[in-house]
Amino acid sequence: MVHSGSRNIGYRMANHYNDVAKRSREKFGSLVPEKCDLDFLPLDSQEANDYLAEMNFCLEFARCSRYLMLKRVCEIMEGRFPDINYEKEINIHHNYASPEKHYGKEVMIHRKGATSARKGQLGIVPGSQGTRSYIVKGLGNPESFESCAHGAGRKMSRGRARRELSLEEEQRKLDEKGIRHGIRGVRDLDEASSAYKDIDEVMEAQKNLVEIVTTLEPLAVVKG
Numbered sequence: 001m002v003h004s005g006s007r008n009i010g011y012r013m014a015n016h017y018n019d020v021a022k023r024s025r026e027k028f029g030s031l032v033p034e035k036c037d038l039d040f041l042p043l044d045s046q047e048a049n050d051y052l053a054e055m056n057f058c059l060e061f062a063r064c065s066r067y068l069m070l071k072r073v074c075e076i077m078e079g080r081f082p083d084i085n086y087e088k089e090i091n092i093h094h095n096y097a098s099p100e101k102h103y104g105k106e107v108m109i110h111r112k113g114a115t116s117a118r119k120g121q122l123g124i125v126p127g128s129q130g131t132r133s134y135i136v137k138g139l140g141n142p143e144s145f146e147s148c149a150h151g152a153g154r155k156m157s158r159g160r161a162r163r164e165l166s167l168e169e170e171q172r173k174l175d176e177k178g179i180r181h182g183i184r185g186v187r188d189l190d191e192a193s194s195a196y197k198d199i200d201e202v203m204e205a206q207k208n209l210v211e212i213v214t215t216l217e218p219l220a221v222v223k224g
Helices: 009-023 046-080 158-164 167-176 186-191 199-205
Strands: 095-102 105-112 114-116 122-125 133-138 147-149 210-216
Touching: 009 046, 046 095, 105 114, 114 122, 122 147, 122 199, 122 210, 133 199, 158 186, 167 186
Parallel strands: none
Antiparallel strands: 095 105, 114 147, 122 133, 133 210
């Protein structure tokens, strides 16, 4: 399993268009109180078209980044195991907007911390570097707009994890499981297992959204 987002480009792009929407409240006739911070771009506007084009560029950047990491890993594996075979890769986004049809209407679905889980669609639900992760198959539940959680989800912010978690305890947990990891100092605690929710509880809560295909146990974690 590999992960990369758009490496800050998407974040900067999203902030830019959020500012555009805020500046255009009067132009677009927004009736939502400004304090709600729910400004929007009408889909038939040039601003929205520009946003969607740039968002898709960022998604493609992230996809290519993951592909390149995966390619490097495969090259290393093939150097040790020349006869290795691979199944088709599963590549899925978890922070994007998508034009879709739900309940008989054409709508724009925003998935933040969620992934598409259409009926029969393969997906990935990661736990943490010390817990299992899952390959899943979507059930196409209309009540979730055919979506599921993209992972365990945080129970601690990055800052809180660094302040409150014990470096020695988090290292011990992974060492006892025989997991090769990269938790070397306090700065690395933001990705410690204890900063995340229980992945098994998350999977139980969304058993009406996806079915488990494969369970993965961590052997090693490499972070860059």
